[in-house]
Amino acid sequence: MTGDFLEVNNLSKRFGGLHAIRDVSFSVNRQEVVGLIGPNGAGKTTLVRLILGIIKANSGQVIFKGQNLTGKKTWTIVGQGIAGTFQNARPFAHLPIIANVMVPCLGPRASRRGEWVKTVEARAMDALEFVGIADLAKEPASRLSQGDLKRLEVARAIACEPELLILDEPFGGLNPTETSLMAKSIRRLHKGGRFGRLHSEGPAMIIIEHKLSELMKIVDRVIVLNFGETLTMGTPEEVVNDPKVIQAYIGKEVV
Amino acid sequence: MMQFIAYLTRKLSRDFHGEIISLPTRTILVTAFLALLLLPLFNSNTYILRILTLTCIFSIYAASWDLLGGFAGQISFGHALFFGVAAYTSALLNLRLGLPVLVTIPIGALAAVLSGLVLGLPGLRLKGPYFSLASLAFPIIMMGIVFTFPQLTGGELGISGITRLAATRVREYYLSLMMMLTLVLVMWKIVTSKTGLIFHAIREDEITVRASGINTSLYKMLAFIISGLFAGIAGGMYAHFMRVVGPSTLELIMSLQIIVFVIFGGIATIYGPVVGVFILYPLMEYLRVVPEYRMLIFGLLVVLVLRVMPEGISTFVQDLLEGECPRCKERNAFTRSACRICGTDLDSHTHLNFLKRGA
Numbered sequence: 001m002t003g004d005f006l007e008v009n010n011l012s013k014r015f016g017g018l019h020a021i022r023d024v025s026f027s028v029n030r031q032e033v034v035g036l037i038g039p040n041g042a043g044k045t046t047l048v049r050l051i052l053g054i055i056k057a058n059s060g061q062v063i064f065k066g067q068n069l070t071g072k073k074t075w076t077i078v079g080q081g082i083a084g085t086f087q088n089a090r091p092f093a094h095l096p097i098i099a100n101v102m103v104p105c106l107g108p109r110a111s112r113r114g115e116w117v118k119t120v121e122a123r124a125m126d127a128l129e130f131v132g133i134a135d136l137a138k139e140p141a142s143r144l145s146q147g148d149l150k151r152l153e154v155a156r157a158i159a160c161e162p163e164l165l166i167l168d169e170p171f172g173g174l175n176p177t178e179t180s181l182m183a184k185s186i187r188r189l190h191k192g193g194r195f196g197r198l199h200s201e202g203p204a205m206i207i208i209e210h211k212l213s214e215l216m217k218i219v220d221r222v223i224v225l226n227f228g229e230t231l232t233m234g235t236p237e238e239v240v241n242d243p244k245v246i247q248a249y250i251g252k253e254v255v
Numbered sequence: 256m257m258q259f260i261a262y263l264t265r266k267l268s269r270d271f272h273g274e275i276i277s278l279p280t281r282t283i284l285v286t287a288f289l290a291l292l293l294l295p296l297f298n299s300n301t302y303i304l305r306i307l308t309l310t311c312i313f314s315i316y317a318a319s320w321d322l323l324g325g326f327a328g329q330i331s332f333g334h335a336l337f338f339g340v341a342a343y344t345s346a347l348l349n350l351r352l353g354l355p356v357l358v359t360i361p362i363g364a365l366a367a368v369l370s371g372l373v374l375g376l377p378g379l380r381l382k383g384p385y386f387s388l389a390s391l392a393f394p395i396i397m398m399g400i401v402f403t404f405p406q407l408t409g410g411e412l413g414i415s416g417i418t419r420l421a422a423t424r425v426r427e428y429y430l431s432l433m434m435m436l437t438l439v440l441v442m443w444k445i446v447t448s449k450t451g452l453i454f455h456a457i458r459e460d461e462i463t464v465r466a467s468g469i470n471t472s473l474y475k476m477l478a479f480i481i482s483g484l485f486a487g488i489a490g491g492m493y494a495h496f497m498r499v500v501g502p503s504t505l506e507l508i509m510s511l512q513i514i515v516f517v518i519f520g521g522i523a524t525i526y527g528p529v530v531g532v533f534i535l536y537p538l539m540e541y542l543r544v545v546p547e548y549r550m551l552i553f554g555l556l557v558v559l560v561l562r563v564m565p566e567g568i569s570t571f572v573q574d575l576l577e578g579e580c581p582r583c584k585e586r587n588a589f590t591r592s593a594c595r596i597c598g599t600d601l602d603s604h605t606h607l608n609f610l611k612r613g614a
Contacts, residue, residue, distance in 0.1 A: 052466060054462060054465070054466065073465070073470070074462075074465040074466055075465055075468050075469055075470045075471070078465075078466060078467065078468030079468050083466070083468070084466060086463070086466070090460050090462065090463045091459075091460075091463070092455065092456050092459035092460055092463065093459060094455075094459060095452075095455055095456065095459060096584070099452055099455070099456070100456075102449075102452060103452060103453060103456045103463075103464060103467050103469065104467035104468060104469075106449050106452070106453060106469065107467055107468030107469045108468065108470075109468055110468065120449065138583070138584040156463075156467060159467075160467060160468050
């Protein structure tokens with residue numbers, strides 16, 4: 001495994017007596033889309049929050065493009081090119097939707113890039129257009145439905161111009177049509193290119209998801225977490241047929 | 256050169272027609288300001304001018320609280336720290352070193368920012384209500400320092416014999432009116448800029464702003480500094496206007512009264528607090544005709560008004576006189592039948608909005 005892009009080494013996090021994450025190590029390539037699955041309470045969201053620096057790890061390292069990001073502030077990490085969405089969308093409820101996306105566009109990384117598009121509004125609008133809620137741009141964010149909130153989260157994350165995009169349950173609360181649309185958007189984003197005035201280099205991705213059938217169509221590789229430890233890693237086919245994974249999800253068969 | 260002047264005149268008149276005359280609330284504000292400007296011509300009662308000068312000074316102070324509390328969401332119960340420190344610094348510089356007003360007020364404001372930073376650097380690490388409670392202690396700490404050095408600060412008696420803000424009462428009035436206009440416009444410009452957007456966002460959800468790659472500590476500090484600077488200017492002006500500075504500038508009532516003004520006028524608007532101060536401060540002075548019941552009437556009035564208009568009086572009047580276009584979200588006067596920007600039909604014409612709401 002060439003682990004020169006994102007490398008996570010022996011990351012551990014305890015909440016009191018609970019080992020939320022125990023010695024997790026994995027790496028992600030520049031071109032990869034990695035799925036992160038596991039039963040509820042396996043520590044997927046905690047892992048993402050550790051990578052993003054929202055909570056501090058007890059031990060272990062996160063190395064991104066050769067730089068040690070362990071213990072750095074969240075804004076530094078985002079400035080290096082990692083952006084993530086939250087599992088429960090946390091919009092700025094009283095602000096218009098476009099303002100929600102303008103805030104990441106004002107960050108140091110985002111304003112350094114894409115200098116040929118001067119106005120923040122134009123870039124925010126392109127991010128909204130990409131996820132398909134541009135027509136709601138001036139509505140307050142509190143008026144959005146659950147599905148649109150997920151899209152807003154994705155728009156906010158891609159407005160940070162990330163090289164590594166972490167999506168925490170992007171399909172959560174979406175109906176099947178919306179799910180397939182979102183999956184399409186994610187694939188398109190990964191391929192990279194220009195969306196209006198928004199330029200994407202095709203970020204590497206880590207996707208946390210419970211809707212495995214949709215997830216498996218997108219990802220190149222899957223990491224399975226259980227009780228804070230990596231259960232197994234491999235291609236989607238390998239993982240789906242792994243008896244350990246089936247046991248973790250469904251439980252052991254009582255003979 | 257002539258062309259430039261012509262261009263400027265055209266642009267100003269266009270802005271005046273498009274941005275001020277078309278919106279009733281802005282027309283009201285401009286009219287009120289013109290009335291204040293012309294007032295000394297018709298009425299030279301120095302008592303009224305004195306009250307209005309103090310109102311202007313408190314307007315700056317209230318707007319500065321709104322910038323920190325309403326926009327950046329750092330609700331401070333100790334804003335009198337800035338006010339008091341600036342007042343004491345200007346007074347001391349003026350009295351001991353004989354510096355003129357033009358020098359003491361800016362230095363006083365800088366001293367206020369500095370003291371705010373010394374106490375605020377640890378304070379801003381606290382979140383939400385914890386910051387508010389910690390900020391409650393700031394002016395009290397400062398008051399302790401004032402009482403510790405009575406030779407320098409005059410202790411409970413304070414400092415008196417400071418230079419006047421300007422030579423005559425009318426000049427003082429015009430000076431503070433112009434200062435208020437300028438400083439409030441500057442603050443309004445700041446909060447409607449991109450920095451202001453980030454302040455808004457920090458108030459809504461700090462974690463999301465961090466995850467958007469923005470250094471929230473920096474921006475919170477910036478809000479603290481800007482707010483402290485303007486509150487400090489107000490404090491310095493107060494010192495030179497009252498010509499006596501005592502521990503009353505650091506008292507709890509100084510911090511809390513201003514929050515009442517802001518919430519009454521409309522929080523997170525900048526112009527709301529100014530409206531609030533201009534209604535409530537003269538009212539408080541007027542109520543001195545019934546000194547025993549003054550605070551009771553004042554309190555009841557504030558509670559009753561806020562019962563009807565929970566978002567503050569300026570927001571209430573704005574909703575009453577202006578409707579929001581459903582399509583482009585621009586505000587329009589209630590008399591219009593079509594949006595002035597995008598031409599969408601508005602159904603609210605000829606009706607005042609509150610009639611439609613049935614409130």
